[in-house]
Amino acid sequence: MSTRDAKSWILIRDELLRRVRERVWEPGALIPGEVELAEEFGCARTTVNRALRDLADAGLVHRRRRAGTRVAVNPPHKATLTIPIIREEVEARGGTYHHALQQRGTRPLPAHLGGVFPLPDGAEVLHTVTLHYEDGRPYIHEERYINLANAPDLADQDFARISANEWLVQNAPYTGGxxxxxxxxxDAALADAFDTSLGTALFAAERSTWNDQGPITLVRMTYAPGFRMRTSI
Known part of the structure; x- marks a missing residue:
């Protein structure tokens, strides 16, 4: 999928979502078919299909073969997660924060990541590896890929004073993820980072974000042994 394709289905998804939320299409209503929507938006039917699948996965519409797509009568209430600034997260607990940038450089996106971070073939990304500390102890190992075409100002950031996590949250608004x-x-790198044994089970979170211009960043956060995630509902 090209950056243009990714942008197209996201824009269409957002417009369809607006119509559902603002009750342009009432709960239970049959919405226009893929062919009709493709003609309206001037795109391929497959692009509309991708947008509708995203709404269906969120429980906002119900799709039935030969019966069409209807707006859900009782859509589920889903919890949402806010991307935290790790420094603020640590300091809110009364801890002392610092980070160490271990790797930084441009490279082609690894082929095996193309399915979760759709960029044109051969596109270069900024690759960083950062270790975040709480009270002098390793807290999070962060490996990140950034689409420089969508965040060109990052090319001049050295991340010595401010981490990529903090810079992106503050300067690269996202519309979805x-x-x-x-x-x-x-593995060997994580065992060394956390001073633990090879094979130790670690909690990890992988996140990709995008906006109307396409993908922004793909990041994997791996947490120190013993980490427990807490949230409220």
Missing amino acids: DMSFFALPA
């Missing part, structure tokens, strides 16, 4: 949580065994 995907996030997954999982456990992974510590």
Whole structure:
């Protein structure tokens, strides 16, 4: 998928979402079909299909083959997550924060990440590895890929004073994102970062964000052994 394709389906998804939220289409209403919407937006039917799948995954519409797509009568209430600035998170607990930039450089996006971070073939990204500390102890190992075409000002940032996490939250607004949580065994780099044994189970979160211009960043945050995630609902 090209950056243009990613932009197109996100824009269409956002417009369809607006119509649902503002009740342009009432709950239970049958919405126009993919062909009709594709003609309205001047795009391929597959682009409309991708936008509708996203709304269906969120429980906002129900899709039935040969019966069309209807607005959900009782859409689920979903919890939302705000991307935290790690420094503020640590300091809010009364801790002392600092970070160490371990790697920084431009490179082609690894091929195996193309499915979760859609960029044109051969596109270069800024790759960084940062270790965040709380009270002098490693807290989060962050590996990040940034689409410089969508955040050109980052090319001049050295991240010595402010981390990529903090800079992006403050300067790169996003309109959507995907996030997954999982456990992974510590490889040599993570075992060294956290001074733990190879294979130690670690909590990790992987997140991609985008805006109307396309993908912004893909990041994996791996937390120190013993980390427990807490949130409120």
